[in-house]
Amino acid sequence: MIITREYASFAEARDSFGGSIGFVPTMGALHEGHLSLIRRAREENDHVIVSIFVNPTQFLEGEDLDKYPRREEADRKICELAGVDLLYLPSIDQIYEEDELSISAPKIRGYILEGASRPGHFDGMLQVVMKLLNLSRADRAYFGKKDAQQLVLIQQMVRNYFMKVQIVPCEIVRDADGLALSSRNVYLSPEERRRALSLSRSLKRAAKLVQSGERKSEVIRAVMTGILEPEVTELDYVAIVDRNFRPLEEVELGNTIILVAAKVGETRLIDNLWV
Numbered sequence: 350m351i352i353t354r355e356y357a358s359f360a361e362a363r364d365s366f367g368g369s370i371g372f373v374p375t376m377g378a379l380h381e382g383h384l385s386l387i388r389r390a391r392e393e394n395d396h397v398i399v400s401i402f403v404n405p406t407q408f409l410e411g412e413d414l415d416k417y418p419r420r421e422e423a424d425r426k427i428c429e430l431a432g433v434d435l436l437y438l439p440s441i442d443q444i445y446e447e448d449e450l451s452i453s454a455p456k457i458r459g460y461i462l463e464g465a466s467r468p469g470h471f472d473g474m475l476q477v478v479m480k481l482l483n484l485s486r487a488d489r490a491y492f493g494k495k496d497a498q499q500l501v502l503i504q505q506m507v508r509n510y511f512m513k514v515q516i517v518p519c520e521i522v523r524d525a526d527g528l529a530l531s532s533r534n535v536y537l538s539p540e541e542r543r544r545a546l547s548l549s550r551s552l553k554r555a556a557k558l559v560q561s562g563e564r565k566s567e568v569i570r571a572v573m574t575g576i577l578e579p580e581v582t583e584l585d586y587v588a589i590v591d592r593n594f595r596p597l598e599e600v601e602l603g604n605t606i607i608l609v610a611a612k613v614g615e616t617r618l619i620d621n622l623w624v
């Protein structure tokens with residue numbers, strides 16, 4: 350595995366690869382969720398590139414940029430064992446210069462739900478993903494469905510800017526107790542973790558309701574809220590949208606995402622279900 354922090358040596362290594370390239374951009378603190386993306390990239394491509402970059406422009410003032418978990422040594426080992434060919438660990442000045450061009454998330458889809466709670470987050474996320482996709486010149490890039498709105502906005506950016514990369518959505522990976530894997534789960538105390546399970550429990554209940562024929566978003570949202578409110582510290586939203594993030598009054602099978610975001614203690618968690 351080639352490990353580099355410099356753009357020049359990254360580009361040189363990248364250019365030495367023949368065949369197809371799969372790319373997994375991450376912010377590090379790698380877990381089974383990331384590994385599932387890397388494994389899929391390994392299966393579907395001749396070469397796999399992973400980047401680890403805690404991107405400052407997608408964190409809002411007062412968010413957890415400084416305490417975001419950083420585990421470079423462990424991450425390197427995980428990448429090595431997973432058969433990654435090139436690991437890019439750029440510093441901020443390798444990615445950004447002063448007075449940058451910026452990318453703006455779409456005014457509606459980028460500013461509802463996560464975008465409403467974290468205004469500007471998606472601008473920064475799209476900006477760095479555009480850079481990383483251009484740097485890697487990958488054939489395929491792998492993103493988890495857990496960050497559903499992020500995934501849909503990246504697909505839109507690729508469409509809107511006529512980029513050639515194929516975005517591959519990957520299934521959510523959960524712990525045995527149902528909690529969706531996230532690098533931020535390490536912030537949870539054992540008691541908070543127990544309460545955090547209400548997110549996946551509410552989604553499971555929503556799935557059951559849909560299976561039994563319920564289609565009304567209002568009914569599903571009310572049942573989910575009833576499960577969540579006694580457990581979470583602050584319920585941010587329960588939303589039912591189509592795959593383009595337009596709100597739905599009724600669930601459309603094959604075209605619906607049910608989303609939840611809540612704070613448990615100080616930790617903000619998101620989870621969702623694609624039906």
Ligand code: PAF
Nearest residue numbers: 374375376404474477496
């Ligand atoms: O999902 C993430 O870890 C980040 O948002 C990403 C896509 C690596 C961009 O910084």
